[in-house]
Amino acid sequence: MKKPSLIRDSLGRLVFIDDAGIEHIDVHAVRAFPITAPNAGISLMDSAGKELFWFASLAAIPEEDRALLLEELAAREFMPVIEQISSVSSYATPSIWVVQTDRGETRLRLNGEENIRRVAGNTLLISDANGVQYLVRDSSQLNKQSRKLLDRFL
Template identity: 60%
Template sequence: MSADFTLERDAFGRLILTDAAGRAHTGVAAVRAFPIHAPEEGISLLDADGHECAWIARLADLPPAARVLVTEALEQREFMPTIQRVLAVSSFATPSHWHVQTDRGETWLTLKGEEDIRRLGADLLIISDAHGVQYLIRKLQDMDRQSRKLLDRFL
């Protein structure tokens, strides 16, 4: 399936979408409709004013070059490290400082309150730290025993 638009980057690295009518939209942003449950489906390309220029039902339907550009745009916009292990917790009362291993390396986060841990499903959690960074735990049951034990104290 071919898209009814083309994508390219300008000299400043901004994404430019040219629609079927030949209109160029500079500074396009890619936004996922369902970033956690269906990250490869339902992607909107928005102009600088937030108006939708194009809808992508499935990322896999795009030509390879456009898919790369959209994927890069999504990665630049989204930053949600996945917690793989909870290495240490300063205390079981909040606020507490957590030492965690993520898919992007080790880091420290500050949990302001237990309400900053949100369960999105039986095995899916989002943890928001004091600085607004959101961390994802995709499969709680797949984490090591120590991590689950530490997390259970806050759930």
């Protein structure tokens, strides 16, 4: 019996080697709770969506495999975090928002108030017209202007 491990093959695909030594090619890492508990509950899935292995937390993953897993998760998950709302074109929807994110300034189109969802507590998920999801980790931590603009839509 071998210890389960992760490698990349020559094509750059993630490969999971289970405890029996069987190689599962082109596996995908998926977080169980990407917003509320990003460091807990990570599953390795095969290309058909079947779970191959479960990690209770990132801390449970050997350090040599953790880097590969985090790299895979970063490629899969694209969710900019809104740090500031600079302006909105109109208080009626649809409206264009100019926001500062952890990835820089961008513009998003909000089609309706229903595209702002409260996830847990003060955590919000905002979907733009192109289907990109933006995260507001804690709306109470936004600056005063950002909270004032956001409150018009909540």
